[in-house]
Amino acid sequence: MARSGEAWLRRVLRCAAFLALLVPCTAFALEASVDRYRVSLGDSLRLTLRSDGGVDPAEADLAPLTRDFEILQRSSSSSTRIINGRASREVALELEITPRREGTLSIPPLSAGGEQTAPLVIEVEPPPAAGNPDATVLFSAELDRDSVYVQQQVLLTLRIQQAIALDDRSVTELKLDGAFVKPLGQNSFQRDDGSRRWLVHEIRYAIFPEQSGTLEIPVQTFSATVRQGSRSLFDLRSGPRLSRQSEPLTVTVRARPDAFPGQTWLPAAELTIEESWSRPPEQLATGESVTRTVTLTGKGLQGAQLPPVRFPATAGLKYYPDQPQIEDAEGAGGVIGVRTDSAALVPVAPGSYEVPELRIPWWDTEADRLRWAVLPARTIRVTPAAGAAEAAGSTPAAVTPGTTALAPAGPWPWIASACAAGWLLTGLLWWRSRRRPAGQATRAGPRAGEPRAWKQLRAALASGEPAASRRQLADWLRTLPGARPQATLAAQARAVGGEQLAAAVAALDAALYGPTGGSWDPAALDAAARAARRRHAGENTRVDGDSALPPLYPGNT
Secondary structure, three states: OHHHHHHHHHHHHHHHHHHHHHHHHOOOOEEEEEOOOEEEOOEOEEEEEEEOOOOOHHHOOOOOHHHOEEEEEEEEEEEEEEEOOEEEEEEEEEEEEEEOOOEEEEEOOOEEOOEEOOOEEEEEEOOOOOOOOOOOEEEEEEEOOOEEEOOOOEEEEEEEEEOOOEEEEEEOOOOOOOEEEEEEEEEEEEEEOOOOEEEEEEEEEEEEEOOOEEEEEOOOEEEEEEOOOOOOOOOOOOOOEEEEEOOOEEEEEEOOOOOOOOOOOOEEOEEEEEEEEOOOHHHEEOOOOEEEEEEEEEEOOOHHHOOOOOOOOEOOEEEEEOOOEEEEEEEOOEEEEEEEEEEEEEEOOOEEEEEOOEEEEEEEOOOOEEEEEEEOOEEEEEEOOOOHHHHHHOOOOOOOOOOOOOOOOOOHHHHHHHHHHHHHHHHHHHHHHHOOOHHHOOOOOOOOOHHHHHHHHHHHHHHOOHHHHHHHHHHHHHOOOOOOOOOOHHHHHHHHHHHHHHHHHHHHHHHHHOOOOOOOOHHHHHHHHHHHHHHHHOOOOOOOOOOOOOOOOOOOO
């Protein structure tokens, strides 16, 4: 007994020593990121060094950085998060830096604690032309391009430069006809034009034109109150009010190229497709399940614009798709749409199967040409389930005539009895619910996913794709109170939006399923859905497009 205990202790110690050898090999990442990759000479930008706690970014050697950049300010922070019972710590060093010269500059690799960051490339443009030397507040609007395709992203930047302190800052809400507007993050930095130092604040919008032609960006207005020192605690007078206006802008919107072969028009700066498996698919046996996940990522596209991934039916393989995940992220180049489709794959027979190649066409807006996102084909070899051969070759035990074969004792009779009792209880509860008076029914309230479903419907309508629009319309109707998933889409539309929405759905179905197809006007369905949403929310409720502009300087107002 003592010997077996000693052997067990030796095994535990060997495992602990092995784990101790693995710990130093685990690399704690040290990452570097900037808030902007393109600046003007005299502008500042924010460089952040971040680690997961194994390395202190504050100990980084910054001497290589000072060759091309001047460090204006520095600050450190740390945070701890607990997710699913596991704690993670993050330590960050934020540096406000400004370039020393024009051109293409590199933030070199920075080292701390044996770790090293990747280099970053910064484009430094000439300083902006000096304006009125007496001006203390400047306001301008700028587009990243003046010609785009329909549904292609164009970025609008509203820039406020102030050399004096201001209070009560506000900008008019951006409203455009014939375009979908998505507000992006705001950014603040300092600018030195050689004569004075400015505080610069930028407000960005991603705009997606919905029709070809000319898109007009109207004049935008910035207003604020000049801050001035009070003479006493009882002096409540505010400073003078000022306002500035931007110049109007125009964008030429081109139609979708005739050479594009796909059904879903995808104008993007980049489109990638990736797949992952919950376990190696080459090691499957009959009846085992594996989850296949395909992720589409489009730069300059919303997640709702990305097409669904179809898992093809294959003899011998069964797919059980899950609900897709659609989300939008933000980068230096604007919106980054992500769509994730996953399905459980279950082989029902042994053999060799080929998962076919997946090809998605998209239009490269930078090179102005057709490209394809390709996921190569994959071969899956499925082996027979363990024990299948033995089960097939075995024969039941002989039973002597005149005797009764007894089942082996075990828990199965008790499990079967419990299942039968559960089914009996379920049937009783169902019977009682059917007898409940109609007046006792509980009225369902609006579901929390309605705003998200509405945005996805608007994006699908903007894409002009009837199939995607019908799918997103069905998803949106299901989020409304009193939704009846068993009813047809036409019946749900009539219940929510009356004859106007029902007629729009009928026109959509005629274009999709009619014998000769037909023209379809997304604007008609958009107008009917908007009217139904306003009527459903109430005439005095502010809905899409009526929300107040977020604070220009969060935390300072």
